[in-house]
Amino acid sequence: MAQFFKPQKRNKSVSKILTGQVSALDHQARAVVRAAVKGQPTRFIMGALPGEVIQYKTAGKHSGTLERILKPSTERRETPCPYYSKCGGCDFQHINEQKQLAHKRQVVEELFQKFGVFNPETSSLPWQEPLVSEPTRYRRRVRLATRWLGKEQRLLIGFREAQSHNIVAIQDCLVADEVLLQRVNALYPLLNTAAVASKLGHIEAINTNTPIILLRITEALPSEAMQALQEWQTANKTDIWLQSEADLQPIADATMPFDTSIDGDKLYFQPGDFLQVNGGINQRMVQQAMDWLKPEKTKRVYDFFAGIGNFSLPLARRAKSVLAVEGVYRMAEQTRINAESNSMDNLNSLSADLNKIAASDLREWEEAADLWCLDPARPGAEGVVKLLHKLKPEHRPERILYVSCAPDTLARDLAGMTTESKGCNYRIIGLSTVDMFPQTHHIETMVCLERVS
Numbered sequence: 001m002a003q004f005f006k007p008q009k010r011n012k013s014v015s016k017i018l019t020g021q022v023s024a025l026d027h028q029a030r031a032v033v034r035a036a037v038k039g040q041p042t043r044f045i046m047g048a049l050p051g052e053v054i055q056y057k058t059a060g061k062h063s064g065t066l067e068r069i070l071k072p073s074t075e076r077r078e079t080p081c082p083y084y085s086k087c088g089g090c091d092f093q094h095i096n097e098q099k100q101l102a103h104k105r106q107v108v109e110e111l112f113q114k115f116g117v118f119n120p121e122t123s124s125l126p127w128q129e130p131l132v133s134e135p136t137r138y139r140r141r142v143r144l145a146t147r148w149l150g151k152e153q154r155l156l157i158g159f160r161e162a163q164s165h166n167i168v169a170i171q172d173c174l175v176a177d178e179v180l181l182q183r184v185n186a187l188y189p190l191l192n193t194a195a196v197a198s199k200l201g202h203i204e205a206i207n208t209n210t211p212i213i214l215l216r217i218t219e220a221l222p223s224e225a226m227q228a229l230q231e232w233q234t235a236n237k238t239d240i241w242l243q244s245e246a247d248l249q250p251i252a253d254a255t256m257p258f259d260t261s262i263d264g265d266k267l268y269f270q271p272g273d274f275l276q277v278n279g280g281i282n283q284r285m286v287q288q289a290m291d292w293l294k295p296e297k298t299k300r301v302y303d304f305f306a307g308i309g310n311f312s313l314p315l316a317r318r319a320k321s322v323l324a325v326e327g328v329y330r331m332a333e334q335t336r337i338n339a340e341s342n343s344m345d346n347l348n349s350l351s352a353d354l355n356k357i358a359a360s361d362l363r364e365w366e367e368a369a370d371l372w373c374l375d376p377a378r379p380g381a382e383g384v385v386k387l388l389h390k391l392k393p394e395h396r397p398e399r400i401l402y403v404s405c406a407p408d409t410l411a412r413d414l415a416g417m418t419t420e421s422k423g424c425n426y427r428i429i430g431l432s433t434v435d436m437f438p439q440t441h442h443i444e445t446m447v448c449l450e451r452v453s
């Protein structure tokens with residue numbers, strides 16, 4: 001019998017304006033709101049604080065947007081950035097920096113408890129002082145969205161609104177190095193023509209040893225525009241790079257930019273490579289990693305999720321040998337080049353997917369390493385934890401340093417390493433939050449583990 005397709009009736013939820021009190025913040029700094037109206041689900045809403053009574057507009061099953069604060073918290077402050085209410089770049093400016101850090105520490109502690117990493121009734125965590133950043137002007141890299149408004153013949157440059165494709169036009173950003181927006185604003189007249197702007201994707205501005213502007217383009221730019229960009233570059237001492245689908249090149253002769261490691265070594269990178277956003281905090285984080293991991297001249301080290309060698313080079317300066325493992329081939333190659341250009345012969349670099357890494361992949365290099373450094377992206381290091389379980393106990397590292405940018409996956413991974421019943425028995429000997437992203441909900445944490453048996 002013929003089957004006819006019948007579209008299912010959609011249960012379209014209509015937005016309502018409700019009132020409720022915030023009971024807590026979740027690990028993304030969203031307010032947990034239990035509605036005053038019976039039968040309404042708990043909702044997660046950005047911008048409100050515990051204890052506040054708010055009016056909010058429901059969205060989807062469990063979300064909502066803040067409409068009005070009826071009873072503000074005493075912890076609320078005036079937000080320093082004028083774009084804050086619209087810009088999606090920061091979401092945590094409405095409390096001061098100490099309270100932001102206290103919240104972040106509490107989130108980590110709650111997640112550790114939830115995943116069974118520790119039990120507050122029988123143990124405590126060895127918290128150390130957080131690494132505290134400058135609250136503003138800490139970003140050395142920003143990514144700006146662009147849109148050519150054809151009718152108005154005007155290019156819009158700014159950050160995206162939270163959960164939206166709309167762009168908030170900005171002249172300055174309080175968390176960015178002043179140089180970044182200054183250079184973009186100075187370049188604006190050259191970009192603000194239909195011939196250039198209609199071919200423009202996003203813009204990245206970076207400042208390490210020299211300012212860089214990367215223009216993401218969808219088509220080649222006209223030759224007159226290229227000429228004008230080259231003249232601007234010389235006059236403004238700012239390197240311009242163009243990135244298309246297939247290519248990434250400076251528009252004229254440019255030296256490779258570099259970051260400087262704690263030992264003064266140069267870590268060269270291309271604008272598309274991973275670079276820790278907060279340069280000042282990065283230096284302190286790498287120093288703390290060395291202090292905790294203790295890479296002495298007898299130790300062999302694996303640096304997993306190595307990027308361009310931010311931890312690998314300082315490790316190699318101190319240890320017997322280092323194997324850096326990175327998923328992106330280009331960056332793994334950059335680590336090799338960085339080792340060579342800093343005259344290091346004890347740092348090897350391998351490109352591999354650490355979700356699928358097997359003990360045999362590493363055996364080609366060395367049987368085992370004494371120390372591991374892990375600095376994964378947000379999905380965490382589940383593959384590496386699995387690898388740890390597969391290794392014979394005598395081949396497991398004596399110490400592991402885990403740098404995390406996502407406390408939920410950190411807690412999950414630590415649970416797999418600290419629980420004797422799961423076959424791995426490490427204990428936490430150092431723990432601190434790292435203020436990599438002030439004014440935002442993002443949580444960076446460092447943990448040092450030591451093998452117990």
Ligand SMILES: C[S@@+](CC[C@H](N)C(=O)[O-])C[C@H]1O[C@@H](n2cnc3c(N)ncnc32)[C@H](O)[C@@H]1O
Nearest residue numbers: 274305306307310326327353354355375376377
């Ligand atoms: C947070 S960054 C850290 C990079 C470097 N440690 C640093 O401090 O600059 C995480 C790195 O992990 C790499 N990565 C992500 N997933 C990976 C995977 N499955 N296998 C290997 N590397 C991966 C990314 O390319 C990125 O370079």
Ligand code: SF4
Nearest residue numbers: 081087089090173174
């Ligand atoms: S990202 Fe910059 S412009 Fe946006 S809210 Fe934060 S400080 Fe303001």
